[in-house]
Amino acid sequence: MSTALGANPSAAAKGSGEPAFARRSSVELLRFIDVSKIYGSGEAAVVALDHVNFAIRGGEFVAVLGPSGSGKSTAMNILGCLDTPTSGHYLFRGVDVGTLSRDARALIRRNNIGFVFQGFNLLKRTTALENLELPLIYRGIAKPQRHAAARRALALVGLSDRATHAASELSGGQQQRVAIARALVTAPSVIFADEPTGNLDSARGHEIMTLLRSLNAEHGITIVVVTHDEEIAAYAKRRIHFHDGRIASDEASTP
Ligand SMILES: Nc1ncnc2c1ncn2[C@@H]1O[C@H](COP(=O)(O)OP(=O)(O)OP(=O)(O)O)[C@@H](O)[C@H]1O
Numbered sequence: 105m106s107t108a109l110g111a112n113p114s115a116a117a118k119g120s121g122e123p124a125f126a127r128r129s130s131v132e133l134l135r136f137i138d139v140s141k142i143y144g145s146g147e148a149a150v151v152a153l154d155h156v157n158f159a160i161r162g163g164e165f166v167a168v169l170g171p172s173g174s175g176k177s178t179a180m181n182i183l184g185c186l187d188t189p190t191s192g193h194y195l196f197r198g199v200d201v202g203t204l205s206r207d208a209r210a211l212i213r214r215n216n217i218g219f220v221f222q223g224f225n226l227l228k229r230t231t232a233l234e235n236l237e238l239p240l241i242y243r244g245i246a247k248p249q250r251h252a253a254a255r256r257a258l259a260l261v262g263l264s265d266r267a268t269h270a271a272s273e274l275s276g277g278q279q280q281r282v283a284i285a286r287a288l289v290t291a292p293s294v295i296f297a298d299e300p301t302g303n304l305d306s307a308r309g310h311e312i313m314t315l316l317r318s319l320n321a322e323h324g325i326t327i328v329v330v331t332h333d334e335e336i337a338a339y340a341k342r343r344i345h346f347h348d349g350r351i352a353s354d355e356a357s358t359p
């Protein structure tokens with residue numbers, strides 16, 4: 105097992121020979137307890153989340169749906185430990201994230217969480233491979249291991265033949281696959297993707313969702329995808345609908 109993909113101690117302890125990010129267990133990974141988020145104050149206060157409760161277990165593939173302004177990104181920012189609730193509790197692996205310092209939250213992100221954004225957020229003039237090595241440089245992983253881990257992640261998203269292309273030379277769909285590989289390279293237990301298909305045409309969007317579905321099914325990675333598109337959400341096993349900062353429905357997808 106490589107250093108880079110073995111960075112997560114609980115995964116390394118399994119010693120099964122599977123990739124370190126494999127998570128087939130159904131242990132509870134995260135939980136919102138009465139989470140509210142209020143932006144601003146007084147007259148200008150906006151209630152973005154209003155007493156939200158739900159939990160996600162390891163290995164789930166969840167779509168978060170809802171109209172514009174319903175609180176999806178606000179929920180994702182809290183889930184990703186980028187922000188904290190105004191009231192209520194967000195538990196990540198049983199730890200109340202709201203009680204942690206900024207640095208401690210950054211550590212949770214670094215060790216557990218991969219992000220995928222609508223706009224890909226790659227370094228444009230940097231090669232696909234170097235984009236993947238960057239998060240490993242920040243973790244102090246030595247060059248040979250970094251390189252090997254980046255190559256493996258690129259292979260997982262089917263882009264080995266584009267390793268030395270600059271991100272700007274790749275199509276939108278390919279850039280998003282590189283971004284997914286970048287989220288994978290640190291062996292996270294969960295990937296949060298906010299509108300990952302929003303900048304892609306329908307066919308490319310379906311390719312991205314097919315990739316996420318196979319990463320979930322074959323490697324057991326927990327995936328949470330925000331989308332406003334029911335067709336895109338159909339790839340997930342569970343769908344949570346937000347409306348006006350509340351959960352309107354939470355249901356398993358019909359196969
Ligand atoms: N930084 C902020 N300051 C003030 N209000 C905010 C802020 N971020 C979000 N809001 C408000 O909180 C509510 C929820 O916003 P959020 O971004 O979570 O919606 P969303 O469901 O992701 O919408 P979209 O589909 O358009 O991305 C909205 O009314 C929004 O205007």
Ligand SMILES: [Mg+2]
Binds near residue numbers: 176177178
């Ligand atoms: Mg949003």
